[in-house]
Amino acid sequence: MSKYDELGLKVGFEFHQQLDTEHKLFCNCPTKLSEKDTPDYTLTRYLHPTKSELGEVDQAALEEARLSKQYRYHGYQENTCLIECDEEPPQPMNIEALETCMEVSLLLNARIVDQVHTMRKIVIDGSNTTGFQRTSMIATQGKIETDEGEIGIDGISLEEESCRKIEGDIGDIEIVYSLDRLGIPLIEIGSEPDIKTPSQGRKFAEKIGEILRSTQKVKRGIGTIRQDINISIEEGSRIELKGAQELELIETYIEKEVERQTKLIEIKKQLQERGVKEKQLNGEIKDVTHLFTDTDSGIIKSALQNGVVLAQKLKGFKGLVGKEIQEDRRLGTELSDRAKKAGGVGGIFHTDELPKYGITPEEVEKLKKELNAEPDDCIVIIADKPNKAKEAHKAVTERARQATKGVPEETRKPLPNGGSEYMRPLPGSARMYPETDIPPVNIKTKKIKEIKQNLPELISEKIERLKKEYNINREMARNIIKNQKTSLFEETAQKNIPDTIIVRTLTGTLQELESEGYNTNKITKKHFKQTFQLLENQEISKEVIPDILKTITKNPELTAEQAVQKTGKTTIDTEQARKTIQEIANQKEEFIQERGMGALGPLMGIVMQKLDKRIDGETASEILKEEIQQKL
Template identity: 45%
Template sequence: MNYKELGLKCGLELHIQLEGKKLFCNCQTLIRDDAPDLEIERRLRASAGETGVADVAALQEMQKGKYFIYQAYTDSTCLVELDESPPLPINQQALNAVLQVAKILKADILPQVRMMRKTIVDGSNVSGFQRTGLVALNGELTTSQGKVGIPTIIIEEDANRIIENTKEFTIYRLDRLGIPLVEISTTPDIISPEHAKEVAETLGMILRSTGHAKRGLGTVRQDVNVSISKGNRVEIKGAQDLKMIPTLVEYEVLRQKNLFELKIKKQKPLIIDVTELFKTTESKILQNKFVLGIKLEEMKEILGKEIQPGRRYGTELSDRAKIIAGVGGLFHSDELPKYGITEIDVRNVKKMLNCKINDAFILIADTKERAEKALNAVINRINESSVPKEVRNANPDGTSSYLRPMPGAARMYPETDIPVININAKNVELPELFDAKIKKFQKFGLSKDLAEKLVKKTNYSDLFETLMRFKKIKPAFIAEVLVNIFDLNDKPIEQTFEALNNGKITQESVLRILSEYSKAGKLNLEQNLMSEEDIRREIKKIIAEKKGLAFNALMGLAMHQLKGKAEGKLIARIVKEEINN
């Protein structure tokens, strides 16, 4: 696709969690999988914002009529998360990390941060709102395709984590609620799907350069905003995999282009009860349910048109029905007969709905109330603009599905529990950026590939510089070990390299020792190294038993037999000496 001709406009919102304590309490940012200690149940409602009206997205959520169950722990969540206690003063470490990012991006840091409440009533925030504060404006990011504007840099709190979701209720866990987030928004200066990936990757590297960013699945989320000249701004939420960003942009451009080209006629159908036609149906999906239908004039073969890979216009309508009414989906004439609905059933429905040859129909089976609500949602979607402004959810394959309307200004109002936060950014020090670290590590003798792995794929780049004090160990070996271990504290790693530097363990045993520590939690540095005399005795036995073998073959046998008991260099020297005797 020619993105310039299509008028692509693309921008990103990057959210990354910060390490340490939560934003407005002293709880640790710990994600837990063990059983919670307690549960509470609540319902939320949409209230008017600062403008005096309720937000359209919040109203949609409230109309679902769901209740929410919140799971908590007595030792790692508190009354702040449960909205039973006022927030504590802001986490200064998290705020300093955001200020570092603002300085790197050359943004104008505000003299004060005024926290706001963003209305969210889908249950993901116990209070019904998210605390968010603007820290800086008007930054910029240099990319291979030119500069991309950074209009806002924000500090906010993360939401609850979904454990289970049903039509009637959602279960959330409070462990994620309140984790500090930095949000960076870009201007729509991104010109292609690959450019979007580059921008997201570069911003992620800047955030991780601060040393405060959390790592792992779910710690970084990218929201992608996409429009084309004949479409509309659509926000795709929750892209966690950096590699999928180009696909999300490409497929959304394709979706908007295909929707515009459908040229759909406005519809005013009557909702007809066709339950009688399916009283003796063999379709298990329709049994014991109300079945309601609508006729769609001149829409034959349109419902089956593919708008994204594997997703048709009928899927687009089904998304609305599922989200707004909580039904399982819909049936449309372009896909029938199927699902136990026979050709005779199709003819009877067309007759009852008075369908003409170019008409289509949609059926929904559920309770009467849900089915009516779902069909009204379908009709409203058909009669909207071909590409409405909306928020969509990123699917694993790069497509997207409807989530909610695009929220407006009505969702924001001032946070009255938190005083204005005065900012003094003069003493905020800039971190060393990843690119600079990589170049520095190459000067220590690391290859570019190894230096990039150490800096970008691990949290050990600072530890690497600490370990450089062990002069008897090659920097490249230290780096190789660090890129092959995960989630270990610095102390056991440092103790292991100290033992190696002092000749107490062998180089070959380092990874094994650290691997055993990660499993058992005990650091065993007693390796019982053999004396040179004993090593020579063992090598003589190997040479005597394997007469005529070349040096490499003998080295292999000796290294295997003496693994962890002697340094490889020493073994090699003795093998050479004994062969030449």
Template identity: 40%
Template sequence: MKEIKVGLEIHQRLRTHKLFCNCPSTLMEMEPDCWIMRMMGVSRSELGSIDPAARFELLRQRKFLYGTYFDGTCEVELDESPPLEMNREAVEIAIKIAKMLNMDVVDEIHTMRKIVVDGSNTTGFQRTALIAIGDEKSMIRTDQGDVRIATLCLEEESAFIAETGPDFVKYRLDRLGIPLVEIATYPDIKSPEQAKEVALKIGRILRATGKVMRGIGTIRQDINVSIEGGARQEIKGVQEPDLIPIVISREVDRQLNLLKIRDEILERGITEEDIGGFFDLTDVLKRAEKGFVRKAIDSGGSAFAIYARKMKGLIGREIQPGRRLGTELASYAKVFAGVKGIIHSDELPNYGISSDLVAEIRKRLEIGEEDGFILVISDRRTAEIALKSVADRLRYAIKGVPEETRRALEDGNTEFMRPMPGSARMYPETDVLPVLSYPFLKALEGWKPEFPEDIIGRLVSYGISRDQAEEIFDEEKVELFERTSCLCKNLSRGFIASTLTSMMKYLRREGVKVELIPEDKLIETLLMVDQGALAKEAVENVIRDLAEDPNADVKEIARRYSMSQEELEKLIDDVISLHKDELMRAGEKAFSMLMGEVMKKVRGKVDGRIVSSKLRERIKKEISQKSL
């Protein structure tokens, strides 16, 4: 593998109200109360330049619809009112995190505007403020060397995409404005596994504050990756730490394969003039056999193509598992023009396009067997935009790897999202006053943060294993574990820990929505086990039912999986009556056999300790009566 450079940007939502208004940082489950439509424009910076990412969005000319909530959003999110002063609690949390990372907090915290015209911010920019800068003490120590922390910023979360189409995007505004800390490292990371280690360690420091949100989507990693001879890529939205090494490894493979394609392009003598043209092939593809191509043409669509001379076999070349250069081209066509995809010569004949039709297409384009072509089926204007973006991307393949902002996919691959933003996207925010850091720092004099190792060590002191302690910490269940352990005097700490971690993970993998269960309901369930009112074996069933109905009464659910004392005593009497001869012959040695028979009928309904105690009493009574 060539030398790689990797830097991380960790984004973590804070557990406080929104950054520039007093709305709650709560994600709504219901549909928005109303929708408002907007369109975005773009202007030049103070230096007279236009950010490339902003220009790209302007070309798309999309409509943006914003969903609002009467009790969760306000005029600030809609950009109908100026922002309020910066959330001081969020500033304090950010400064605490900076101190834990040994960073230098700036004297004055100034808010900046970062141009974002994809519609995810109603203002056309994201507000962000530099809180602290790293120095020689600001680093994360790993097995493969130290990784320096560069900056810590406080910024507002973007709106949530509810739906997208070729010419519109629908956003919900309940997420817009939630405070985020952004921690950026220098590109000191040298391997995929080291990147994961750094992300996990920073994540633990954030969780140790007790002031960050929990759950899927509340923390995410952006990864900056570059390799020797390649180009820097900003990969957005990696949510699972386990995915980080896969994303980096596959991005390295992608760039290496693109460099190999470039070398082959140069060997073939391909120039920019070999890529282009614009041909209407609707009359040819009208003769396609049954399939989506014929269906699209019959529905009023048109077929257009460009040529790519001497590129046979290159467009279909795999660059990531399951993704080819053609897939990259399709991403550009989708993003710029909103088409569903492209068809290229390396995958034909297919889709109802026969070998004869392929030959006719080549004839129309005036290209030979060693040449390639790309097809788009849509209206003419859309096709022009789509094929221009494809042609531009193919021409860049002659140079190598373009700098891009890419989206992380669930399988670890990445896809084109937009061009890399430039330096012209950031400028001062004139509606928010600067914040002095001195009062916050003065108030924190003598403050001693509790670091992850301190918390994990405290959990181990309760008598659980280090693995369990780390899992409780990483699952952000420290407070829940400690509250439950304090209330449950008879229940082992190991059982509490495994219930809150291993059992929850197992049920989550099965599709059980355990995250919906209120913590108080979990504590009540474990308290019933502690008091002998519920068997340990029944806990899983109770949790499953609570996930289905989080408002259900725990005692009512427990009754379905429990047996009363009278029912247990009658069952024991029945078992002893059935095996009385064996009991009389073996005496107390018959306990194991009788216990097994009783447990066959009560397992999961009564704690085994209670069954054992009741059965021993009954056996002694039966034996004593025989003696008389």
């Protein structure tokens, strides 16, 4: 039995992948992000929570509402409209997005619903102008096999993407969003909590990613796919790690959350041993500003210009607030996260870490005396404006009370080192209610059968087939698929030229051109076919291909043949090449005598430059080799 079995680890995923459709989910705006530095218009919103269909208010929404933030939105004429601004009702659901979602559902062995209903999910963090996100259940009861066991798929939904954040963070009064991303179709895939180890979690994520990419109907690039990871252990609680994007960090995220929950359980047990009860943490706050009137602490001095220093005693918490629960994070960091979120303060001080930050031992002793602290107590102080400091202290009290129970349920933000920090309470079912502006969509059995008959080949299967049929290695096959050039490769691979040249052109050469700043999107499938035909007809050498493609990116109206003429690099015959190579060999005879056949490499560079790459490199090498041998 592994340590994860002993701990009762359970992990589930929610994947959010943008679909590469022509239009957004509920309007006809394109799904391209704006590249403008300045918006065409802006608008401002203040968002408030509403009750669900059961008459309840979601706790996560309530916490966001208490922050009283202002949200400003940037709009652009080319990809936003009145629907994103919440000034016009949504249009009917995008059928292209729905059918892509159905295709993925079938690849996940899921059961597609008979009728699609759209719901509103309350979200008032400003990421949507309406205060809710539209979401529709498409399929349920799917499954995926991994080498560590079967993982169930609880549900597959079609949602609208949120706004793109431009400016703002915890503590800021105003947050700025861009409307260009709002409404892009998003597929959500939620698994059952069947994952039992970190490695199984990574393998599952890789498999889901493969299935999504296999459709060739999803967007690619940073930010187009995100994972929410739900993690719990038997004595802990479920937390949601929100928006994890780094696939290679998935195992680390899970491992570090297990570590965090284990340490929090240890803290709970230590508090129990000390006899600390939740009700003893009464949240009594005391103004201790007078103790720091002559302080050397720069942080407190700055805060006291228009603020106060407030303190509270955490009974029995000595040594525990400073206890490390993750790399570079302590229980005190958790308290600080809550304080920052609730009060917008810069952070907290606590006596487990003092004296420090300019706060002297004498000030610490005065502080303990002022609050009648006992040896096992810890004191938390916050220096800021009175209202902000009070709200922050309330959050500290609440988090300290939760420590007596163990691990609180919450949504957390992933950090670059694999750790996490607090975002908000874990949302519940109270945030859902029906969408009344969008009619239901009936799913016909005929359409399901049609999609099922045309399911795409999975990437792993395609790699094996390309290897077998075209005698290329795994890496070449993977690169062809990664660059979405499979169909073009298969159409041109029948030509009388080595497949490796085609692979190299469609992958490596294009990447090199892009890194040099060339817009390779201007090179069409027709251009590639024409170029390979010229190569097959021996009208160009393979070395000239990059120059042809560069010319086409600048003049996309040209054919490949016209691009060759423009570069002036049509193939020369072997005798012309031999004459040029002989001249070079004669000029470098002394060098050849000195280096022998070792002169071949250095002279090849001179030869290809002189011939302007108008002859195949292998042919030039053979001729040069003959000329060198004749002189030895």
